[in-house]
Amino acid sequence: MKKTMFVTLLALVSAGISPAQAQDAAAGEKVFAVCKACHQIGENAKNGVGPELNGVIGRKAGSVPGYNYSAANKNSGLTWDEPTFREYIKDPKAKVPGTKMVFAGLKDEKKVDDLTAFLKQFDASGKKK
8 A cells, every 4th residue: 555655656746746736626616615605715705604714724723803713713723734624624523622613524535635725725815826
């Protein structure tokens, strides 16, 4: 298994593609359709049932102005780097017990990859990088 992963990574690097580039932001936008019930992203994004997600990758948890976070989220001490976000989105209530996020989780690794790529496109102001 490790040899297969190494060969795959070596093939990507040899082709000039980093593992992050293997993510598909366009496919991630389709995955984000589920998130739109509670979250917005982009230049005109506003807080709704959930906070707006501009600049979420790299942002401290519980830090969007004007959003009423659960104490669990505000006090989690998390920063949404990629590994933390990936773990959270797979099972939010396991990562942050007491969160008010009702999403059951995204288990499909490819969808998590794609969603992460989509979210990473947006800076804190909602502009695409």
